[in-house]
Amino acid sequence: MARIIWDSSVGKKTVMAVSGLVMLLYLVAHMLGNLKIFFGADEFNGYAHWLRTLGEPALHYEWALWGVRVGLLAAVVLHAVSAYQLSRRDIKARPSTYVHKRLRTSYATRTMRWGGVILGLFIVWHLLDLTTLTVNENAQPGHPYENVLATFGTWYGNAIYLVAVLALGFHIRHGFWSAAQTLGVGSATRDRALKAAATALALALTVGFASVPVAVMTGWVS
Amino acid sequence: MRLTLRVWRQRHTDADGTMSTYEVDGISPDMSFLEMLDTLNEDLILRGEDPVAFDHDCREGICGACSLVINGDAHGPERTTTCQLHMRSFKDGDTIDIEPWRAAAFPVVKDLVVDRSSFDRIIQAGGYISVPTGSAPEAHATPVPKPDADFAFEHAECIGCGACVAACPNGSAMLFTSAKVNHLNVLPQGAPERETRVLDMVGQMDAEGFGGCTLAGECATACPKGIPLPSIAAMNREWLRATRHSRRG
Ligand code: HEM
Ligand code: SF4
Ligand code: FES
Numbered sequence: 335m336a337r338i339i340w341d342s343s344v345g346k347k348t349v350m351a352v353s354g355l356v357m358l359l360y361l362v363a364h365m366l367g368n369l370k371i372f373f374g375a376d377e378f379n380g381y382a383h384w385l386r387t388l389g390e391p392a393l394h395y396e397w398a399l400w401g402v403r404v405g406l407l408a409a410v411v412l413h414a415v416s417a418y419q420l421s422r423r424d425i426k427a428r429p430s431t432y433v434h435k436r437l438r439t440s441y442a443t444r445t446m447r448w449g450g451v452i453l454g455l456f457i458v459w460h461l462l463d464l465t466t467l468t469v470n471e472n473a474q475p476g477h478p479y480e481n482v483l484a485t486f487g488t489w490y491g492n493a494i495y496l497v498a499v500l501a502l503g504f505h506i507r508h509g510f511w512s513a514a515q516t517l518g519v520g521s522a523t524r525d526r527a528l529k530a531a532a533t534a535l536a537l538a539l540t541v542g543f544a545s546v547p548v549a550v551m552t553g554w555v556s
Numbered sequence: 557m558r559l560t561l562r563v564w565r566q567r568h569t570d571a572d573g574t575m576s577t578y579e580v581d582g583i584s585p586d587m588s589f590l591e592m593l594d595t596l597n598e599d600l601i602l603r604g605e606d607p608v609a610f611d612h613d614c615r616e617g618i619c620g621a622c623s624l625v626i627n628g629d630a631h632g633p634e635r636t637t638t639c640q641l642h643m644r645s646f647k648d649g650d651t652i653d654i655e656p657w658r659a660a661a662f663p664v665v666k667d668l669v670v671d672r673s674s675f676d677r678i679i680q681a682g683g684y685i686s687v688p689t690g691s692a693p694e695a696h697a698t699p700v701p702k703p704d705a706d707f708a709f710e711h712a713e714c715i716g717c718g719a720c721v722a723a724c725p726n727g728s729a730m731l732f733t734s735a736k737v738n739h740l741n742v743l744p745q746g747a748p749e750r751e752t753r754v755l756d757m758v759g760q761m762d763a764e765g766f767g768g769c770t771l772a773g774e775c776a777t778a779c780p781k782g783i784p785l786p787s788i789a790a791m792n793r794e795w796l797r798a799t800r801h802s803r804r805g
């Protein structure tokens with residue numbers, strides 16, 4: 335059955351939808367966790383510590399966290415590989431364009447490929463910035479609250495994160511609704527509800543994620 | 557009406573094509589778009605030039621043969637087939653761009669004529685029901701619930717014109733294939749081949765080099781028969797069901 339799914343354009347699209355929804359679920363949790371920054375350094379750092387002790391004593395220190403990391407890595411890889419392979423098929427299927435051109439699809443629809451690439455690059459930067467701290471000057475291991483302030487103390491830190499969460503909003507707006515169609519949940523009667531849910535999710539994620547750099551920039555969080 | 561036409565001319569499949577410009581005069585607003593092209597071709601023949609090749613058959617919107625991209629729209633500005641489009645949709649003095657369907661799976665044969673036999677092969681892969689020959693069965697022997705009959709009829713309206721493929725930025729045949737799969741899969745007569753039908757037709761669609769669906773929605777906007785976009789979700793549902801129920805391992 336795995337072969338049938340991977341070899342079919344419809345099946346590969348299913349892989350994209352499921353891996354996308356897995357990442358989406360994670361991002362909702364991640365965004366809500368980020369909001370703890372508004373309650374001060376102790377609460378935010380305590381929350382970061384709790385993520386590592388999650389599941390103890392049944393699990394060892396950081397096991398749950400590594401489980402999530404492995405799952406997410408699988409989702410990102412499956413999503414990106416399917417996106418690449420499906421996009422190649424799509425471009426090959428339409429070799430010559432019309433002389434009389436028309437742009438009709440929405441901005442969110444047209445930017446899925448480049449928006450996805452921006453998100454992929456951002457994921458790498460984000461890990462180097464706040465997980466490994468490689469590119470974060472002034473970072474101290476074990477002090478996530480202070481490291482977030484360090485990131486948003488630079489103009490490029492703010493710019494990179496704001497562009498990325500905007501790209502995320504557009505990607506989710508088309509992606510969530512698309513995933514519903516791919517998984518066969520869409521129908522004429524549910525269409526409006528699904529589109530509204532996609533817009534609400536996209537807005538909530540973008541506003542929620544953007545609130546942190548904006549709060550640091552305006553001095554609300556310091 | 558006097559019009560300027562920019563028409564795609566291509567001598568054969570492997571030749572390079574270009575847009576050629578022609579003037580036509582004396583066009584009545586009551587003419588159909590194809591009659592307007594007939595007028596152009598009469599002029600071209602009288603001048604000893606090669607007439608423009610284009611597909612047509614019934615000229616009443618039911619066969620699916622006509623196929624032109626007019627000013628960037630498959631079947632032109634109205635939601636109907638090119639043969640049912642009338643010149644009153646244009647203004648005197650307009651310049652009109654006329655191109656063939658463009659997709660890897662629809663190679664140009666000549667000028668505006670494309671080869672759509674890839675659609676035929678998708679149908680051959682599963683767009684049928686197997687019935688024993690002999691006398692017709694009693695119609696009431698197989699009840700079909702009204703909503704299912706409506707759903708089947710809605711999808712049976714597809715005339716296989718290929719406008720959905722022409723309009724799709726990925727040259728995808730998902731709307732056509734979903735119309736055919738949904739039409740038969742919802743009916744009791746289609747039930748014995750329900751799983752193989754959707755798996756085989758989607759497989760053939762991929763093998764023909766059509767693109768995948770990115771839910772851009774251009775197909776449903778172009779479709780002259782109003783096959784709706786959610787038909788694709790309905791086919792995806794059938795496909796996922798078939799991968800779970802397939803007896804072919
Ligand atoms: C590695 C970076 C990424 C790349 C290259 C990428 C690329 C793409 C592409 C090309 C599509 C298909 C668009 C279409 O069919 O029109 C897509 C769909 C989607 N993406 Fe991403 N994306 C990435 C990251 C993400 C992330 C972080 C999420 C998290 C929420 C996500 C969620 C989705 C969803 C839910 C879909 C819809 C799947 C469907 O159409 O059924 N993507 N992505
Ligand atoms: S789905 Fe509509 S546009 Fe596509 S082939 Fe059928 S009738 Fe033509
Ligand atoms: S010629 Fe038959 S549908 Fe247009």
